[in-house]
Amino acid sequence: MTSYRDAGVDLDVHSKMHRLAKRVVLETGANLGKYASSITFQGVELVLHVDGVGTKTLVLERLGKLWVAGWDCVLMNTNDVACDGAKPIAVADYIALPRSDENLFKQVINGIERAVKELNLVLLGGETAILPDLANGVDVVCTVLAFKDRQVVNEARIGDKLYGLPSNGLHANGYSLVRKIIREKLKDNYRAVVDGVNLELELAKPVANYTSFLLEAWNRKLIHAAAHITGGGFTKIKRILPRGATAYLKVPEPPQIFKLMIKLGSIKLWEAYRVFNMGIGLVIAADQNAEKELRRLAKQHGYNLIELGHVYRDSRENIIVETWVGEKLVY
Structure with a gap:
């Protein structure tokens, strides 16, 4: 089993460093x-x-x-x-x-x-x-x-529906783990084609542009919260949850590049979903009544809106991810 820690990135220590920095940020008046x-x-x-x-x-x-x-x-x-x-x-x-x-x-x-x-x-x-x-x-x-130029509180509400926008591959996170896998399993061949995946094409895909979509969605008051799924993967959703709430997501089957990395590195799904975006680059929370307009807006910006789940009252305050193979991951 290969983990991000094995590749030199300890997400738990990273979180501790973030907490230290957060204290200083607050003390300086931000x-x-x-x-x-x-x-x-x-x-x-x-x-x-x-x-x-x-x-x-x-x-x-x-x-x-x-x-x-x-x-x-x-x-x-x-x-x-x-x-x-x-x-x-x-x-x-x-x-x-x-x-x-x-x-x-x-x-x-x-x-x-x-x-x-x-x-x-x-x-x-x-x-x-x-x-x-x-x-x-x-x-x-x-x-x-x-x-x-507007008052925005980036926080989901109890009862909100959760939607996603697809990623353009790996974006820019998890590459230390990807490099370790390719070095050990593919002899550092970044141009290999494995299980139909062209690594050269996949690993050089640019980060998707969600900025324009988000600004318009906020301007039209279509969303309550947005989480950019980057370092930390789906744990990023915790940032937008209110106190006393849990997010439940049933996610679609990820693109082949993610399944290939999981296979080659024998990565546990629990690890994969907190390292990679797994095909979902942005998660938004909104009232169900906004879905039609959100779908139209996403389409205008070149994306298909993906229904993922919902936010409900729960003192455990977890992120629950049900994967395409039926395994439930709790963060």
Whole structure:
């Protein structure tokens, strides 16, 4: 059985580090959000959010597709802030390289350019760090500036229905585990085709754009909450649950790439659903009466809305995931 901890990422320790950081954030006076904290400056609620692409860049560099890292670092951030109802307006990047390599830099910045143009953002600048000895690969991070022009409380309500939008593959999470599996089971062959899965195509898929859909959904008051399914997988849904509530989800069969990783790595489903998005990149909570409009809106943005489950009163405050094979996972 292969776990994320075996690949060097301990999610339990990660949660402890987050709690330490959260204490400092609160002590400094920030308005704590579910995905992005904010401050109020001269009457405007400003959000500043940072995230990086992680070890996916190691795979993208080998495949010659580092533009995806540039795209991902923007969309990971904008999707997050949009979950809290914040509208992104500007980006700053941090690109660390192990050597002075114009080609590597050009690929990354091209991806950032694509993303900011897609979302009509401004690139304010950034930092390009050449770090021999310190960096063994390319590290790509973005910080997004956003603002809130409406009061949004990103929290589900008892009785809400839960819906999902499909992911575009793995997005940018779980790659340390994926790399370990491919190294040990496929001799580091990132261009292999296994069980009909073309790894080169699957591992270089860019993060989906949920930002535009979310901002319109909030503006039209169609949703009560949104959870971006990234690091931590389906445990992310806990962020949007009210006290005294449990979320029950019956999820569809995941795309083949996830089943392949589970098979090759002998990964338990409980581990898989807290590491990968398993084909669902965004979970939203809404009143059942909003479903028709949500389906129409999702379609306009290129997605099929997936009915997943519901939120109900329960003091245990769990996330219950019923998988496509009938196994019930409790988080």
